[in-house]
Every structure is written in C-alpha cells, then in structure tokens.
Amino acid sequence: xxxxxxxxxxxxxxxxxxxxxxxxxxxxxxxxxxxxxxxxxxxxxxxxxxxxxxxxxxxxxxxxxxxxxxxxxxxxxxxxxxxxxxxxxxxxxxxxxxxxxxxxxxxxxxxxxxxxxxxxxxxxxxxxxxxxxxxxxxxxxxxxxxxxxxxxxxxxxxxxxxxxxxxxxxxxxxxxxxxxxxxxxxxxxxxxxxxxxxxxxxxxxxxxxxxxxxxxxxxxxxxxxxxxxxxxxxxxxxxxxxxxxxxxxxxxxxxxxxxxxxxxxxxxxxxxxxxxxxxxxxxxxxxxxxxxxxxxxxxxxxxxxxxxxxxxxxxxxxxxxxxxxxxxxxxxxxxxxxxxxxxxxxxxxxxxxxxxxxxxxxxxxxxxxxxxxxxxxxxxxxxxxxxxxxxxxxxxxxxxxxxxxxxxxxxxxxxxxxxxxxxxxxxxxxxxxxxxxxxxxxxxxxxxxx
Numbered sequence: 001x002x003x004x005x006x007x008x009x010x011x012x013x014x015x016x017x018x019x020x021x022x023x024x025x026x027x028x029x030x031x032x033x034x035x036x037x038x039x040x041x042x043x044x045x046x047x048x049x050x051x052x053x054x055x056x057x058x059x060x061x062x063x064x065x066x067x068x069x070x071x072x073x074x075x076x077x078x079x080x081x082x083x084x085x086x087x088x089x090x091x092x093x094x095x096x097x098x099x100x101x102x103x104x105x106x107x108x109x110x111x112x113x114x115x116x117x118x119x120x121x122x123x124x125x126x127x128x129x130x131x132x133x134x135x136x137x138x139x140x141x142x143x144x145x146x147x148x149x150x151x152x153x154x155x156x157x158x159x160x161x162x163x164x165x166x167x168x169x170x171x172x173x174x175x176x177x178x179x180x181x182x183x184x185x186x187x188x189x190x191x192x193x194x195x196x197x198x199x200x201x202x203x204x205x206x207x208x209x210x211x212x213x214x215x216x217x218x219x220x221x222x223x224x225x226x227x228x229x230x231x232x233x234x235x236x237x238x239x240x241x242x243x244x245x246x247x248x249x250x251x252x253x254x255x256x257x258x259x260x261x262x263x264x265x266x267x268x269x270x271x272x273x274x275x276x277x278x279x280x281x282x283x284x285x286x287x288x289x290x291x292x293x294x295x296x297x298x299x300x301x302x303x304x305x306x307x308x309x310x311x312x313x314x315x316x317x318x319x320x321x322x323x324x325x326x327x328x329x330x331x332x333x334x335x336x337x338x339x340x341x342x343x344x345x346x347x348x349x350x351x352x353x354x355x356x357x358x359x360x361x362x363x364x365x366x367x368x369x370x371x372x373x374x375x376x377x378x379x380x381x382x383x384x385x386x387x388x389x390x391x392x393x394x395x396x397x398x399x400x401x402x403x404x405x406x407x408x409x410x411x412x413x414x415x416x417x418x419x420x421x422x423x424x425x426x427x428x429x430x431x432x433x434x435x436x437x438x439x440x441x442x443x444x445x446x447x448x449x450x
Contacts, residue, residue, distance in 0.1 A: 070122060072095075073159070074160035078155065085237075088103065088229070099124070100112050100124075122136070128370040135155060175196060178194075181271070194422070200219045202220070207274075211329075216238050239254075277398075277415055280395060289405075289410055292390070302378055321367040330367070330370075353383070
C-alpha cells in the first residue's frame with residue numbers, strides 16, 4: 001500500500017509539470033513533501049516520504065522469481081515444418097524451476113510429463129510421445145526446437161493475443177459436412193471434412209479411414225480461413241478459400257491443393273464416397289477364433305487361449321505409442337473397459353513399435369501412465385511385421401484398427417482408424433455403434449454365439 005501511494009504521487013507530480021492549467025481535482029499548490037517546481041524529470045532532493053534508496057524488494061534488478069521466468073498462461077507459437085510456419089497454442093504453468101506446459105487438441109490439453117526452467121532455458125518433456133521442447137527465453141520470446149522421432153523442428157512463441165477477426169457479417173459460412181477428392185495408398189477416393197463455425201472462428205478436421213487430423217482451429221482473414229493444428233504431433237496448416245461455385249479450395253502446408261464439396265452435393269453427383277471404416281479391414285475366416293500371443297511389458301506372454309479371455313467379449317486394439325490416432329483412442333478404450341469389464345469385457349492392446357522401444361519401452365510406459373490404461377498392452381513387434389504377426393487379418397493397414405471378438409473368440413466386427421471428437425457427428429456415430437455392438441455381444445452366451 002505504501003508503494004502504491006508513492007507511485008501515485010509521482011504520477012501526479014509529472015502530470016502537474018505537463019499541464020499548463022491543471023484540471024479540476026488536481027491541486028495547484030503541491031502538498032507538503034512535494035516540491036513546487038521539480039527539476040526536469042527527477043527531484044534533486046527527494047521530498048519527505050520518498051526514499052533515495054529503494055526499500056527492500058524494489059531493487060533495480062528484480063529478485064529471483066520476479067519476471068525471471070516466462071509468464072504463466074497462453075502463448076502463441078509456430079513450429080516450422082518443411083519451411084512452413086504452423087501456428088499452435090502452448091500453455092505454461094507453475095513456478096521456476098518446476099514449469100509445466102501443454103499443447104492443445106481443440107479444447108483438450110496434451111500436458112508435458114516433466115518441465116524445468118533454469119538459467120533462461122525451458123525444457124518440456126512429453127514422454128508419451130518420446131518428444132521434447134527446448135527453448136531459451138529472451139526479450140519476451142521463447143525460441144528453440146522441438147524434437148520427436150529423431151527429427152528436429154524450429155519453434156518460436158510469444159505471449160498470446162486475441163486474434164482480430166473479420167466482422168461476422170463479412171464472413172462466409174462453411175459450417176457443415178464436406179468431402180475432399182483424394183487418392184491414398186489405402187485405396188481411398190475421398191476424405192471427410194468436418195467444419196464447426198461460430199462467426200469468424202472455425203474448428204475443423206479432415207477424417208481419413210485411419211482417423212482424423214486433430215482439431216484444426218483458426219479464423220477468417222483476408223478472404224480465407226487459416227486453420228492449423230499441432231498437439232505434439234500432426235503439424236498441419238490448412239488454408240480454406242470459399243469459391244464462387246460453392247466449393248472450398250484447400251491448400252495443405254502451402255503446397256498440396258484440394259477441393260471440397262458439400263457431402264449432400266457429392267452424393268447427388270454420385271462422386272466416390274469416403275471409405276467405410278467398418279468394412280475396410282476383415283479376416284480371412286470369420287468362423288475361426290482370432291489368435292494372438294505376445295509378451296507384456298514385464299516379459300510375460302499373454303495369449304488368446306489364457307483363462308482370462310475364456311467366454312469373454314474382447315476388444316483387440318492394434319496400435320503403437322508413436323501413433324497420434326492411437327493416443328486419441330486410448331482414453332475411449334479405457335472408458336469402455338471400466339464401463340463393461342464387470343459384464344465380461346476384456347481389452348488388449350497389441351502395440352507395434354520401433355526396435356529401440358521393443359528393447360526399452362519407455363514411451364509405451366509413459367503412454368500407459370498418461371491415459372491411466374488398466375488393460376494389458378503387449379509388445380507385438382515392429383511396424384513392418386504387422387502382417388506376419390497377424391496373418392488372419394485382411395487389408396490391415398490402419399493405425400489404429402480395432403477388432404471386436406464375441407465370447408467364442410471369433411471376430412464379429414472390425415473398425416479401421418478412430419474418429420475423435422474433432423470429427424463431430426462421425427465421432428458420435430462411432431460411439432453409438434460401438435455401444436450397441438458391445439451390448440449385443442455381452443448379451444450373448446458362449447454356446448449361443450457358437
């Protein structure tokens with residue numbers, strides 16, 4: 001309170017010197033303790049109540065903990081991938097040296113597992129991705145690098161500011177469901193483009209058969225929507241320009257050009273439809289039980305013939321800790337396990353990893369901790385061994401892919417990929433279909449299923 005009074009008095013003194021005629025409410029005669037005619041800018045002799053030496057706590061150099069670390073809160077960053085600067089948002093919290101950070105996937109936070117700020121350097125580890133952000137803080141700017149999967153990307157961030165969007169009445173509406181003509185190595189002819197719009201603000205996702213891009217967020221400016229995503233993985237910049245014919249012109253990472261049409265129009269014109277994830281993958285013989293036998297992280301072999309799976313409905317989740325869409329799926333699988341386990345549901349993750357992770361699965365362990373996974377995760381092999389290790393599957397090429405087994409061990413359904421919450425109605429449809437499927441399978445007894 002004393003310092004506020006001092007600062008207020010100093011502000012009043014300078015204002016008096018600047019104004020020829022002080023406004024009402026300001027004294028024309030300085031009160032006792034303030035000089036009537038101060039020297040330019042500074043008092044030669046401090047008046048009573050103003051100390052020549054600042055009191056303890058008001059040092060010329062701020063003490064430790066005061067403006068000696070990046071301020072907590074939101075930061076606007078860019079990550080540079082192939083010379084393209086992709087915007088993202090970062091949140092910092094805590095106090096030096098124990099700083100934590102978080103990326104965002106829409107409204108969902110992707111938190112760091114550890115963080116530290118010392119001697120002007122920030123280090124955030126995201127062990128669930130096996131990645132790390134290192135940056136120095138100078139003149140209000142964080143600048144450094146992000147390292148993941150033996151790759152390094154430049155990053156830069158400043159304190160977040162509210163974007164200046166165009167007036168709502170000048171913003172074209174692109175809200176709704178669209179389809180993008182696309183050819184992929186998985187045999188796709190089209191992808192889905194899901195857009196949620198509120199005025200100039202947009203959240204969207206491209207949904208392929210293997211899953212979505214994560215939430216692409218941004219705003220309308222200079223005649224186009226500029227959207228981006230980076231949550232520790234999947235960096236993507238998407239520029240969306242409404243065309244005069246009602247289509248959307250899309251530019252991905254400044255290079256790839258695509259066109260989107262309304263889903264209703266695509267069906268009316270009989271354009272190729274997006275691949276159905278429920279039929280993309282199958283098994284050679286649906287009458288044969290699905291077999292697996294792989295070690296868990298402790299080295300114990302877990303097999304489909306174990307007593308724990310007898311007469312149980314089982315979800316077999318094919319994935320890996322390197323796979324962003326598998327990260328999206330993990331909390332959902334854990335929720336299903338908790339909800340239905342007492343009724344006879346088991347869940348097993350078959351993870352295919354890099355050779356170093358199979359030797360020391362540190363990232364897999366962090367994945368398990370991050371999502372509170374209670375069902376077993378097995379180390380099935382390297383990614384290139386997928387088809388050799390699971391020879392019963394047909395057209396198995398998506399990460400993740402989920403097999404649903406009845407109480408008799410036979411495959412009753414397969415779903416390729418995972419449509420996360422950014423996929424809107426397709427996410428809702430997936431959860432509804434899975435709930436109905438599990439209720440039906442759990443309602444069967446093993447003899448009836450045979």
